[in-house]
Amino acid sequence: MSGSLIVAGLGPGAEAMITPEVAQTLAEATDVLGYIPYVARVAPRPGLRLHPSDNREELDRAAQALELAAAGGRVVVVSSGDPGVFAMASALFEALEARPELIGLDIRILPGITAMLAAAAAAGAPLGHDFCCLNLSDNLKPWAVIERRLRLAAEADLAMAFYNPRSAARPEGFARALAVLRETCAPGRLITFARAVSTPDQRLRTVTLAEATPEMADMRTVVIVGNSQTRRLGDWVYTPRFYPAGTL
């Protein structure tokens, strides 16, 4: 007997941002796996086994989820935000590629509100024009790739959202990213630091590139860099939909 495996996005933190399909899935699960603080967001109940695990154990977690589903469980792997954005969906398929005999399993990915879009909504509309979404962690790619993408994104005058801008283990990465931006963008470019969006700890701060410092970001921060047209309007930050000819 074979069960099911769902990778579900819990959104950025607020209960009110969890979609009904994800809530329903959690209500029907026999097993929930995920990073410790995400599993802690799932209410315990009889018949539900919680399997919290540490960060950087994504592949092991995905492999365990496949086993539990193959054994008949209704298994849910929870991600913060959206599972398809630097989260568990790709890890699951990596694990599945190593177990091709399980490809026929009943698998679904359920989207969630990803951090950059919750942050953008709280700030105004800084991602209202073309943008890119970059993971600044060099755990899974060389730093040279990150730096090259930053330079090309700046050249394309894309707004940018950065996930994992700064970790305790490698605090220097974000300082290097700011240095690249200073070489490629005007000092007045707007940068929004959005920490713990939609939770009681939410804090938003928008500064210019000239004012930005590495300490403004931590592990719970999403950073949004505007494009050349991004502007302030009262406390809001937004990027117009139109883009003037001759700018790029």
Next chain:
Amino acid sequence: MSGSLIVAGLGPGAEAMITPEVAQTLAEATDVLGYIPYVARVAPRPGLRLHPSDNREELDRAAQALELAAAGGRVVVVSSGDPGVFAMASALFEALEARPELIGLDIRILPGITAMLAAAAAAGAPLGHDFCCLNLSDNLKPWAVIERRLRLAAEADLAMAFYNPRSAARPEGFARALAVLRETCAPGRLITFARAVSTPDQRLRTVTLAEATPEMADMRTVVIVGNSQTRRLGDWVYTPRFYPAGTL
């Protein structure tokens, strides 16, 4: 007496993807404005005025919403997907910039599941590594900007999500985009055409760049182009989290 103005994302189509905070906001609204098919997704009830309007009337709609809120209404502007991604949030701030005396209004933006993330979840995890999000419509920017961004995104080996790939009025844009991709990416690059995701009309189709034709996209399609590492796994398409050194 001043009211409130909320710009809310309805997600890609399925009721089960509308967040509870958006559902609650609609239940409390006095006025709902939006593009005709989006307003049609809001159930009528006594005390609720529906104000559907046509496409390309975003600025007028935003100005009307500001007026209704300033007059005391609990006004909701609905967008499909997420209001901050090529939708009504930026249009609202453009209208507000023209009416600076209204900057103190009670305004909130509520995120939603944007089409590219619902499409990615349905396909697997094609956006599981760094990616960009481009609007292929040249209504509000010169085509040269779109083409330059496509070339730079390909050079950065970003996965790409395209909104508005092809309209009835300008069907040639997507053919030009495909031509640029053929100059910059290998013919085996995977492209997913995701139409009407999460609705009964949903249709997913993944082909190689060599096989892709302009007719595969229409106004209801989001197009996702993988990066050089994106692969098939059974019926799934996913982009690994890791990125090998020396590739870029």
